Amino acid sequence: MAIRTTSTHSTLLLAFLMIFLTTFSSPAFAQLSVSYYGSTCPSVFDTVRAATRLAINRETRMGASILRLFFHDCFVDGCNGGILLAGGERDAPASINTARGFDVIDNIKRQVDTACGGSVVSCADVLAISARDSIVELGGKSYSVPLGRRDTRTPNLDAARSDLPSPFDPLNVLIDKFSRKGFNAKEMVALSGAHTVGQAQCSSFRNRIYNDTNIDPDFAATRRANCPRTVGDSNLAPLDPQGQARFCNNHFQTLVNRNGLLSSDQALFNGGSTDSIVRTYSNDANAFLTDFKNAMVKMGNLSPLTGNQGEIRTSCQRVN
Ligand code: HEM
Numbered sequence: 097m098a099i100r101t102t103s104t105h106s107t108l109l110l111a112f113l114m115i116f117l118t119t120f121s122s123p124a125f126a127q128l129s130v131s132y133y134g135s136t137c138p139s140v141f142d143t144v145r146a147a148t149r150l151a152i153n154r155e156t157r158m159g160a161s162i163l164r165l166f167f168h169d170c171f172v173d174g175c176n177g178g179i180l181l182a183g184g185e186r187d188a189p190a191s192i193n194t195a196r197g198f199d200v201i202d203n204i205k206r207q208v209d210t211a212c213g214g215s216v217v218s219c220a221d222v223l224a225i226s227a228r229d230s231i232v233e234l235g236g237k238s239y240s241v242p243l244g245r246r247d248t249r250t251p252n253l254d255a256a257r258s259d260l261p262s263p264f265d266p267l268n269v270l271i272d273k274f275s276r277k278g279f280n281a282k283e284m285v286a287l288s289g290a291h292t293v294g295q296a297q298c299s300s301f302r303n304r305i306y307n308d309t310n311i312d313p314d315f316a317a318t319r320r321a322n323c324p325r326t327v328g329d330s331n332l333a334p335l336d337p338q339g340q341a342r343f344c345n346n347h348f349q350t351l352v353n354r355n356g357l358l359s360s361d362q363a364l365f366n367g368g369s370t371d372s373i374v375r376t377y378s379n380d381a382n383a384f385l386t387d388f389k390n391a392m393v394k395m396g397n398l399s400p401l402t403g404n405q406g407e408i409r410t411s412c413q414r415v416n
């Protein structure tokens with residue numbers, strides 16, 4: 097009798113387990129995995145790393161540009177390659193005329209396809225790996241990149257308009273936009289440390305250097321020299337004067353010195369609730385690099401398409 101009860105229990109348990117598994121292994125719950133292409137494209141990591149290194153050796157800034165593409169991809173309906181499509185999300189205000197690196201990602205994807213004898217790796221995965229490799233190449237901490245994301249056929253321009261932060265957003269809006277994606281203020285500040293590398297155009301920081309009051313006057317004067325009031329919209333300045341090509345915590349020291357280039361950067365250190373986080377990171381490179389890495393892993397998990405959702409795009413800039 098006792099034995100019978102136990103076996104009834106285990107049968108029931110098994111039945112529940114099976115219902116649970118069939119319910120929750122639907123694509124929305126499917127897990128990404130580092131070995132996803134283990135049999136179909138075993139050299140994907142090596143190929144992306146080599147190609148990313150080459151692109152960065154050719155132009156250091158490309159590492160920053162690829163990292164930004166990944167951020168803009170993941171923040172709009174998840175990491176689904178939507179940012180890469182011509183005529184879609186990348187035409188939203190946050191990306192148009194500023195997002196770059198599309199041809200480089202296309203080129204890396206072609207190399208992966210050649211190495212693996214067909215189009216089996218998604219553009220979303222290529223971008224996720226290349227962003228990680230860019231961070232490492234520029235001096236950041238490495239992390240593992242689980243794979244299995246599929247590419248969207250339906251880019252979401254409206255979401256790109258509403259969900260991506262603007263350089264003119266005040267702190268409460270920045271906090272809100274990141275919290276909608278599951279990031280707290282500390283993670284947001286850590287992620288913003290990406291602005292240690294890369295550059296911005298005059299049109300992104302003109303208002304700040306002519307109108308903001310929370311800016312070091314000498315710094316503003318220096319930046320005005322190459323960003324006139326009415327012309328030179330695309331003139332470049334480093335997001336961080338000390339960093340630019342090396343991934344470190346310089347950006348936070350820059351903010352403490354009121355040398356933030358974007359109004360949204362300085363908003364993180366402007367007498368508000370995030371000041372203490374900025375100060376902590378400005379004094380502790382290791383804390384920043386670790387928190388940044390962990391937040392990047394989290395970003396890479398934002399609602400991917402999996403299973404048979406979406407597609408594996410052949411050319412990253414258009415649907416199949
Ligand atoms: C906190 C809100 C953020 C705002 C408002 C913002 C805004 C901007 C703007 C306006 C630019 C310059 C674009 C241009 O003028 O060409 C830029 C560049 C950049 N952003 Fe952000 N960003 C934010 C967060 C992030 C995050 C979370 C990442 C990555 C984790 C990131 C990575 C980058 C990189 C690497 C660049 C330089 C790109 C290049 O040189 O091509 N940003 N960002």
Ligand SMILES: *[C@@H]1O[C@H](CO)[C@@H](O)[C@H](O)[C@H]1NC(C)=O
Binds near residue numbers: 303306
């Ligand atoms: C400074 O602010 C004023 C008032 O908002 C605005 O009209 C002007 O265009 C701004 N100047 C720059 C250079 O952005």
